Amino acid sequence: MEGRPERRWSVVVPAKRLAVAKTRLRPLTDRPDGTGGGHDELVLALLADTVAAITACPAVGDIVVVTDDPRAAALVTGLGARTVADEPDRGLNAALVHGARTAGTGPVAAVSSDLPALRPAExxxxxxxxxxxxxxxxxxxxxxxxxxxxxxxxxxxxxxDLDPHFGPGSAAAHEASGAVRLPARWPGLARDVDTPADLRAAALLGLGPATGALTGD
Structure with missing residues (x-):
């Protein structure tokens, strides 16, 4: 990221251990022999396209991926992010608070790790x-x-101060905590992938290169 213009926001991305990530995608990705290797590759591809889009966003100056998975850590480091271990190991919200603290002072954002149609401009x-x-x-x-x-x-x-409330019904929880809901202007930013149907919807928007290479879209 050397030589790029100064950027304001730090972005924290949580990445679960591959063994427990995106389990609702397993009907699509598990191999007949049950090894699940295809599943891990898809989860990594979703992460790669998300981090690549964040890296290319000129408003972002620092990317922190919170993960205990060595393959995920190696992948995002190669894309220009830095990693911190999930030292709290107390769930998603604690991981995000931990990552935000390592980012230092200044504006900070948390972004989901499964946005393969995200565009830097969004x-x-x-x-x-x-x-x-x-x-x-x-x-x-x-x-x-x-x-x-x-x-x-x-x-x-x-x-x-992120004060995250991720989990079921997180939009309502964030609104109740005082966060302002932004307008729905950015379809790639809104299209996270938890299910095969989500992946098909993301493909209609245009997948990033890593996910597209796996799905053929």
Whole structure:
């Protein structure tokens, strides 16, 4: 990332151990012999396309991937991110708080690891909107809901205090905690992939190269 213009936001991405990640995709990915190797490759491809899009976003200055999986760590390091271990090991929200602390001071955002149709311009637009709201004192924390409107794919904190509430019904939980819901302007940012149907919907938007190479889309 040397020689690139200075960027404002730190972005934290959580990446589960491959053995327990994206289990609802296993009907699509498990091999007949039950080895699950195809599943691991798809999870890594989703992560690769997500991190590559974040890296290419000019509003981002630091990418922290919180993971205990060595393959995931090696992958994202090669893409320009840095990694920290999930030292709290107390679930997603604790991992995000830990990652945000390692990012230091300044604006920080949490982004889901399964956004294969994410475009750098979409992330830049969402972060710019978050920054405008903060400057207008309209809200220090903002989020984007997933395509279903119930989950969260981006949580941005202009003051650096994420206060994450990821989990079932996280969109409502973030709204109840005072975070401002951003408008649904960025389809790739909203399209996370948990199921085979989600992957097909992401393919209609255009998959990143790693996921597309696996699916043929």
């Amino acid at each position: 992330l830049a637009g969402a972060l710019a909107e978050a920054g405008r709201l903060a400057a207008a004192a309209g809200g220090d924390r903002c989020f984007t809901a997933d395509a279903a409107g119930t989950g969260t794919t981006l949580l941005a904190a202009a003051t650096g």
